[in-house]
Amino acid sequence: MEAQLGLRRNGIGLPGYAAGRFMGxxxxxxxxxxxxxxxxxxxxxxxxxxxxxxxxxPQAFLAALRGTHPASAAAVLxx
Numbered sequence: 027m028e029a030q031l032g033l034r035r036n037g038i039g040l041p042g043y044a045a046g047r048f049m050g051x052x053x054x055x056x057x058x059x060x061x062x063x064x065x066x067x068x069x070x071x072x073x074x075x076x077x078x079x080x081x082x083x084p085q086a087f088l089a090a091l092r093g094t095h096p097a098s099a100a101a102v103l104x105x
Contacts, residue, residue, distance in 0.1 A: 059080065
């Protein structure tokens, strides 16, 4: 799955950096903090905006989250 963002509702976009609220699928909102779109984790929200963030080690990040919340439905996205 590729990290795709819709229109930016607010935030900032610079070469190599994107931060802010973006439109997601349907009428959803995604809060994104991206520096490297090849190493991204998507954390869906039950209510409110979902989170899309760049991390250096996505699998380790998700493992740490699952250590506190085993039912995590997060996904690692690859371009």
